[in-house]
Each structure stands twice: as C-alpha cells, then as structure tokens.
Amino acid sequence: MTALLERLLGRLPIGWLQLVHNRGRLAAAIAGVAFANILVLMQLGFLGALVESIRLPYAAMNADLLVSAADMNTLADGSPLPRSRMVEALSVPGIAAATPLHYGKLDWRQPDGTIRTLDVFGVDPAAPTFRTPGIEAGRALLQNADVALIDRGTRNVPAAFFDGIARGEPYRFEAKGRTLTVAGVFSIRGGFSADGYLIVSDQTFLRLFPQRAAGAPNHIVLRLDPAADRSAVTAALRETLPAYDSIVRTVDDAVAKDQAFQTTQRPVGIVFGFGIVIGILVGVIIVYQVLSTDVADHLREYATFKAIGYRQLCFLGIVFEEAFILALLGFVPGVLIALGLYAAVAAVTGLPIAMTPARPVLVLSGTILMCGVSGAIATRRLARADPAELF
Structure with missing residues (x-):
C-alpha cells in the first residue's frame, strides 16, 4: 500500500504512514466513518423508500391524466x-x-x-x-x-x-x-x-x-x-x-406533487432529512477528532518542517491525504453493511428500500467532502503555531 501511494503521490505518503503508525486509532477512525456512512445511507434509503412507495400506486394506474380535487396534496387526501x-x-x-x-x-x-x-x-x-x-x-x-x-x-x-x-x-x-x-x-x-x-x-x-x-x-x-x-x-x-374544485395533472406531475408534499411537509420526510444531516455531522466530528489528535501528536514534527521553510499548503496536503484515505476505507464497509441492512429492512417491512446506483457515488462524494472539511478545520491549529514557541 505504501509503495502504491508513493507512486500515485510522487512522494512519501506521510499521511498514510501516520495513520498506520497507530493502528488502534486507525481502526476507530474507520469505524467512525463507516458508522456515519451507514447512518446517511440508511436515512437516504428510508427517504428513497418513502418516495418510491408514493410512486407505486400511481404507476399501477392505467392513466394518462388524473383529475383530483383542488385541495389534493396526496393520493389519500383531498375532497x-x-x-x-x-x-x-x-x-x-x-x-x-x-x-x-x-x-x-x-x-x-x-x-x-x-x-x-x-x-x-x-x-x-x-x-x-x-x-x-x-x-x-x-x-x-x-x-x-x-x-x-x-x-x-x-x-x-x-x-x-x-x-x-x-x-x-x-x-x-x-x-x-x-x-x-x-x-x-x-x-x-x-x-x-x-x-x-x-x-x-x-x-x-x-x-x-x-x-x-x-x-x-x-x-x-x-x-x-x-x-x-x-x-x-x-x-x-x-x-x-x-x-x-378540480385540478388536472399528468400522472407524473401528480406523483411529483405528492412526493414533494410528503417529503417536505409531512413529519416522516422531514425526520429522514434531519437524519441525513445528523449523519454528516457525526462523520465530521469523528474525523475531526482523529485528525486533530494526529496533528497535535505530530505538532513538533510539523513545526520543524515549518521552521526549515515548508509552507502551510504542504501540511494541508498531508492532512487531506489522511482524510481521503479515511473516507475511502470507511466508505467500503459502510456500503456493504448498509446493503445488508437494506435487505433486512425490506424483508421485515416490505418497504421498497434498495440501493440505487447513484446513491453510493453521492455518499462517497459527500464522505470525501466531509473528511476534507474536517481536515481543513484540524489544520487551523498548525497554521497558528509558532515554531519558536514549540522548542
């Protein structure tokens, strides 16, 4: 792994070496990122199941257009x-x-x-x-x-x-x-x-x-x-x-209106939305704690590099390297566990919960961004550090 990263980065993978130096902390960090991924994926899965369950009865109709009461928001309500x-x-x-x-x-x-x-x-x-x-x-x-x-x-x-x-x-x-x-x-x-x-x-x-x-x-x-x-x-x-007293919609328009209402106005959709936000915050906090502790443990080494002329951008690169590695290592088990939970929930509840192709890509992108934000916050202490005060 070290040789591969060295070839990809064109330098010694300092971030990777710092992570594997303390394997217990690395395992805890991966578990934390995986947990945040599972939390976000499950909330997205429940939200997706809600959206899909709204669509299913409309899709079963042999209809081109639907006339409903003017106050209709969902298939079940309206005069x-x-x-x-x-x-x-x-x-x-x-x-x-x-x-x-x-x-x-x-x-x-x-x-x-x-x-x-x-x-x-x-x-x-x-x-x-x-x-x-x-x-x-x-x-x-x-x-x-x-x-x-x-x-x-x-x-x-x-x-x-x-x-x-x-x-x-x-x-x-x-x-x-x-x-x-x-x-x-x-x-x-x-x-x-x-x-x-x-x-x-x-x-x-x-x-x-x-x-x-x-x-x-x-x-x-x-x-x-x-x-x-x-x-x-x-x-x-x-x-x-x-x-x-009446409104005319295509079936697709009626589905979109129903889905928008239930995901933004009904408590269940709002709860799932908040769950996604909470999952992201949990991931940011966990990764920040890991990276911040790592920066603090190696602050003298970073200060030495800083004293001999290395710039802040170099240190950001090392911390972002750690954040990216944590994002990837935590993402894989998070997705695998989420797939198992999706199957279990679908079997027990009958809800149309399934992993869409776009969802892992979205969550991986969000995980990398989440870890990057955590890394940027963790390096603020290093940016303010004065090498002369550390020796």
Whole structure:
C-alpha cells in the first residue's frame, strides 16, 4: 500500500504512514466513518423508500391524466369530486375514457388480534382503471358483491396466505360490518401510511363506506386517444373544468406533487432529512477528532518542517491525504453493511428500500467532502503555531 501511494503521490505518503503508525486509532477512525456512512445511507434509503412507495400506486394506474380535487396534496387526501366532472372531461376532444376512482382506508383484524391497515380503491369493474396484471385478471370477479383483490405485498402477512388465494382458495374476513371475500391477488406493495392495498368494485366500496356518495369519487382517471396531444388536451381540460374544485395533472406531475408534499411537509420526510444531516455531522466530528489528535501528536514534527521553510499548503496536503484515505476505507464497509441492512429492512417491512446506483457515488462524494472539511478545520491549529514557541 505504501509503495502504491508513493507512486500515485510522487512522494512519501506521510499521511498514510501516520495513520498506520497507530493502528488502534486507525481502526476507530474507520469505524467512525463507516458508522456515519451507514447512518446517511440508511436515512437516504428510508427517504428513497418513502418516495418510491408514493410512486407505486400511481404507476399501477392505467392513466394518462388524473383529475383530483383542488385541495389534493396526496393520493389519500383531498375532497371528493362531483361525478359531473367526469362527464365534462369526456366532452373534451382527445379523451378516450374516464373512470371514477374512490379511496378509503380500513383495518383488517388478523386471527392473532393484530391489525393490518389497507388502502382501499373502489373501481368500476367494467373499466381497466389499473394496468397491474393481477387486477386486470380479477376485474370479472369484482362484479360480484363484496369480492376483493388483495395486495400480495401486504406487510407482515405470510406468503402462504397469498399463495392459497392465487390457487383459487378464497379468504373471507369481516370489515366494517361486512364479510369480504378475497378472491385474487396483485402486487403493488404497501408504504408508510398503510400495510397494503385492497381493490373492490365501486358498489362494494359504497357498502363498506356508506357515508360516501356514488356521485363523489376521489379522483377521475383519464385515458387519451393514441393520436391526442397530451399538452393540448390538458390545457383544454383546465379550461373546461372549474379550477375552484378540480385540478388536472399528468400522472407524473401528480406523483411529483405528492412526493414533494410528503417529503417536505409531512413529519416522516422531514425526520429522514434531519437524519441525513445528523449523519454528516457525526462523520465530521469523528474525523475531526482523529485528525486533530494526529496533528497535535505530530505538532513538533510539523513545526520543524515549518521552521526549515515548508509552507502551510504542504501540511494541508498531508492532512487531506489522511482524510481521503479515511473516507475511502470507511466508505467500503459502510456500503456493504448498509446493503445488508437494506435487505433486512425490506424483508421485515416490505418497504421498497434498495440501493440505487447513484446513491453510493453521492455518499462517497459527500464522505470525501466531509473528511476534507474536517481536515481543513484540524489544520487551523498548525497554521497558528509558532515554531519558536514549540522548542
């Protein structure tokens, strides 16, 4: 390693030699940097899982445009829309189909007494509201009263349960005073607000939620003619539909709005953001302590170099060399441990947490910058040192 660094740097790798001189301190420094990397990677992973879980139900929709209430921030909130907006939307040239979408939430009590919270979508069984294969295959089943399709990714439910339903073994459970028959499965995966999804017909939905009206869906799913200009149709819809109670968005725009709201306005997104900041601060403090102690231990040697004419830039280079080495040595175990934790969290919670290609690059860049800042702070004492006072 020393020979390699000497070849790369074109000089004796003083920073590396100082680090390996005290192997116990080096191991502690690497562990500290790795811990900071793990903390940041896990917070980024949770934030990424939040963002991805928001996107998944939108991606499952067979939609080009989405009409929602004007006060809608997420898929789950916002006032109901007048059903007449669907008829008005169909009058706009370029709209091929419009389908109402109802949203609700129910608790599914397990035999052991635990409760799974499900997001419920009420759809017209005759219309392809979703593009997910399991939902498309089960649309005919939804025409029967009190029949439902359940998300195979529902959290903390054994896989054998869904396998049985897929083999044609319906499951019945009580919810909101009715007996629902689960006759099919699909896959979306739950998020932070619910454990999974349940699809029922619009009529079954209204029986489950009697306070809701058939003429007031939560969203209207629109599909365009293949030859239609999306921008022109969107502009025409915004002119046709009253802005005081409805808003027209592309699915991508609706996803972006939902993600921005939940990551900046809801507590869970803000907490993950603060976690990233805390991880960076922990790393800066740990590396600063290591480098500052190293500078203090070798202050007389640095002062000797300073007395014979070496400039501050030379000392900065040595400390930055140490910081860069610590960043690399701490990054590798940090990423490997984070990958294992990602897999464990995904298996236990069902959250869509995964390492994206860009995330390690971002964290490595941040780690190098973090260590560089720590090194710059650690050398301030050296810059103020007077060689004459040290001998």
